Amino acid sequence: MVGSKRNKKSRLAARYTIAYGLLFVMVYPYLYMVLHSFADWSQVDRKMVPSSFSLKSYEWLFAGGETGTPRPWLHSFFNSAFVSLASTALMMVSGVMVAYALAKLNFRGRDTINNFVLFHMFFPAIILLIPTFLIVQNAGLYDSYMGMILPKAVSLWAIFMYTNFFKAIPTVFIEAAKLDGASDFKIMYRIMLPMSKSITTVVFLFLLMERWTELLWDMIVVRSDELLTLNVLLSQMFAPYKTYPGPLYAASVLLTLPIIVMFFIFGKKFQEGMQFNLK
Template sequence: MKGWSKAGVYAALIVISLLFLFPVLWVVLSSFKNNTELYAWPPQIFPRQFTLDNYAAAFNKGNFGVYFLNSAIVTISSTLLLLFINSMAGFALAKYRFRGATIILIGFISTLMIPLEVIMIPIFSIISMLGLYNSLLGIIIPPAATPTGVFLIRQYLLSVPDELLEAARMDGASEWKIYRSIVLPIAKPILAVLTIFSFMWRWDDFLWPLIVISDPGKYTIQLALSNFIGEYNVDWSSLLAMSVITMIPILIVFLIFQKQLVKGIVTTGMKG
């Protein structure tokens, strides 16, 4: 009975997984259909004849190589900057004792309750005053420090023994060397979590680039996808093809960091 019960749980999990994956599978398979099959009724899951014409048409209609490069620059730069700043802030709040540390932490956490729409106008005003409007830096810099990242890293580093850091100081290690040689290697799991989250946030971001960027040559991939939506019709064939391509970078990043992701989420929840 125990074996049957276990098999039933696995079967239920497989069915639930297929239900969640079905929309993604539908998009991927539909991107290989021609227009006749795409609009056929009743709809068919698998294309009768696989074709790459949708992908070729999408690249011919728009300069997607430039859009992909812009998105890659924004996403990678923002993620690296976020990891660097958040890890230093989290380390400071976890391991340094100074007046006002608790107030700073509470201030960071309280910003999580503020919707982005509330602070969007002030951020845009600052970006404009700094001359970063209509530039990729205007997208990269604002999310460089996130309260979520600082809090997660701080919680993770609370379990690192203070004696380990004191021993390094007694051996003559500088604070920068402690951060680089001890803190960063220990924090790999939580940094992997933030890498995946930041990559997804920046790669899929549409609203902020739409506000900051006005030059079509500096569009990110999400802004480029919106070009397929016209006033009276939607170019579904090209839109589906490019949507599939936009999934690939996130999937690759997730596959690279998936083990660290699970470890980071589990261990972070155990720290306090």
């Protein structure tokens, strides 16, 4: 009896050790980035854990980088936040509407559309980069907020996620609502969405992270300094043939910090949504 208890404790201790070891392996790259963003430049990338710290990397960024010209940090942060939130909102609204139709409505061509969504997800987005740019330019949306937002207004991944979730919701709820005279629009936003808070959190965080870290499209479609996003502003501060590892780590921390904060705010719902996806 005593031996079996000791074996259980040993196995439990081994599991915790492996789990914390794997957690450390996954978290350490970000921890390394944070530590070296505050490290003295003489120790950046030369020690695993720096022993001397300073704010020189952040001072270099906020002082204007290599040119020493002050940059519109707050305005660029606003641009990134506005574009990211607006694009994410449109992707989620379009995702919910299309997914509800594919999951709960019967109409001709539904399976064809569903297969097209799945088929289109296999294509890399960069293939459509030039056609999308030409459409934006011909529509007069070049160098504007709409030029950054509208091409990112639909997410096939969001449609796919919501479609699978809505299919799992019993149809009896929809039939009861229709007997009470509810329209499809009201059913969608009064019944389906409240029942999908967990998956909505997962979709929201992934879409927001994807749009927040977008660089290539914003560099192509924006010309004026007033519309620069944070990613584009940071990319302009590093000369192509020179490296500044400390400021690069500091810039990476600035870019990832909002995503980390959002994850801690919605962490519980995110875990619930991921558990549903893994079922």
